[in-house]
Amino acid sequence: MVFLIAISSLIGYLFRYMGFPETNIVIVYLLAVLISAWIIDSFLLGIVASILSTLTFNYLFTKPYFTLSVHDSSYMITFIIMTITSFITSSLTSLAKKNELIAKEKEMETKSLYSLTNQLTDVDDIHDIASVVVKALSDCLSTRAAMLCFDQEGNPESSFIQQASIDAQVRRQIYDIDEIKRRMEELRTSHDEWGEFYDWPIYGRESILGIIRIPSEDAKNMNETHTHLLHSMLESTALAMDHIRVSEQRIKDREETVQERYRSTLLKSISHDLRTPLAGIMGSSEMLLDMTEKEDSRYILAESIYNDAKWLHSLVENILSLTRLQEGKLIIKKQIEVVEEVIGSALDRFLLRTGEREIVVNIPEEPLMVPMDGRLIEQVLFNLLDNAYKHTRYDDEISICVERDEVSKIAKFVVSNNGTSIPSEDLPHLFEQFYTTEGTNGHAKTGIGLGLSICYAIIKAHNGSITINNLTDEQGVEVTFTLPLEDYENE
Structure with missing residues (x-):
């Protein structure tokens, strides 16, 4: 700035020697102010240059020379206009x-985001996204950025990727995963300073997807433009990661659907093929029972064959019922049923299969009318009684309790026993297909874990609910299911 004013002064002396008017010298000083404002980043220094130019012109080119005093008052107007013009020019x-x-800066941000978006469109893996984003951030911010990915359950992975040099990336181990997860749950939009890094979370539509990590020293020196660029890249990264997660989940769901269809088809085919020979075995063994004396050893053998065949036949029916439910081919034919009659039919089937067994039944004194498919609810009760039988000893109590809930407008069924309680780790999985537990009397070993799955599907088809829990005041288990009464009461 001083150098430019000095040059302007020399040019002014040259102009005065050549006889140029003072206005030309003023223009030279204005040019010096203009160049100073362009070179110097500070607006304040530009104002200083304007004032200094005016004072220098007064000191060197107005009488009396080499003093700041002014004899000609007209110069005051010149000085004021010159200063104002310099201010405006500098501003x-x-x-x-x-x-x-x-x-x-906007052009750089746009180019960076465009480049990042183009690279992300060609990526089909979460870890590849991390690699691309780390490289892009490191180039834009001149740092060694890093990124930690989270799995679909919202848990951080055991290592993160970091840019080590221009063309090299490394994976670093995480030693305090729980602490990182805790801090991220407390953070949504801002950053978190923690040791070596400043961390920015990447949130998707449902959960946290990852963390962008910038070395602390570089993060402290980031200006507003860098911060805005970082947040823009975070948004682009979140969209790309969300898209990958959705695609992965869609592929997983499609594969599970195909596997389930194949499994259902196989089970249905096998079940249909078993039906006819099982019916023949049951018929033949029943004829042998009628033709043989009970004292004969062959009677015991025929009875064992008949019971096993009957169990297999029941299993086949369960499999067919489940496949029809899953395929939506089992039509729920609701009509008003008397609960007492449905329970009676289920008990008859149960006792016919298991022999004498005391069942405690508690039902309302007034007939309880519930809209249901009686045949299917009878199957639910039979499966629950059969399950209770497998998990109790002969002298353990099995009970059925039914009550009407006037507030919720539901009928509540509870099948309970005071046999063996179920391990807590098994409770969440009992309604899953083919999930079994060990029985008390050994019969549960012959099950394949479809009974409760069928119960769950039937009750859900009735718009009801079903739960299973251990008894709190004593040993044992209770299964509770509900059926809505509104269909009946609205008629």
Whole structure:
């Protein structure tokens, strides 16, 4: 700035020697102010240059020379106009320079985001996304950025990727996963300073997807432009990761659907093929029972064959019922049923299969009418009684309790026993297909874990609910299911 004013003064002396008017010298000083404002980033220094130019012109080119005093009052107008013009020139130049800088920063941000978006469209894996984002951030922010990915359950992985050099990336181990998870749950939009890094979370539509990590020293030196660029890249990264997660889940669901269809088809085919020979075995063994004396050893053998065949036949029916439910081919034919009659039919089937066994039944004194498919609810009760039988000893109590809930407008069924309680780790899985537990009397070993699955599907088809829990005040288990009464009461 001082150098430019000195040059302007020399040019002014040259102009005065050549006889040029003072206005030309003023223009030279204005040019010096303009150049100073363009070179110097500070607006304040531009104002200083304007004032200094005016004072220098007064000191060197107005009488009396080499003093700041003014004899000709007309020069005061010149000085004021010169100073104002210098102010305006300096301000406009600084503003133009600032706008140019903003435009360049926006251009850089746009190019960076465009480049990142193009690279992310070609990526089909979460870890590849991390690699691309780390490289892009490191290039834009001149740092060694890093990224930690989270799994679909929202848990951080055991290592994160970091840019080590221009063309090299490394994976670093995480030693305090629980602490990272805790801190991220407390953070949504801002960053978190922790040791070596400043961390910015990447949130998707449902949960946290990852963390962008910037070394602390570099993060402290980030300006507003860098911060805005970082947040824009975080949004682009979140969209790309969400898209990958959705695609992975869609593929997983499709594979599970195909596997389930194949399994259902196989089970249905096998069940249909078993039906006819099982019916023949049951018929033949029943004829042998009628033709043989009970004291004969062959009677015991025929009875064992008949019971096993009957169990297999029941198993086949369960499999067919489940496949029909899953395929939506089992039509729920609701009509008003008397609960007492449905329970009686289920008990008859149960006792016919298991022999004498005391069952405690508690039902309302007034007939309880419930809209249901009686045949299917009878199957539910039979399966629950059969399950209770497998998990109790002969002298353990099995009970059925039914009550009407006037507030919730539901009929509540509870099948309970005071046999063996179920391990807590098994409780969440009991309604899953083919999930079995060990029985008390050994019969549960012959099950394949479809009974409760069928119960669950039937009750859900009735718009009801079903739960299973251990008894709190004593040993044992209770299964509770509900059926809505509104269909009946609205008629």
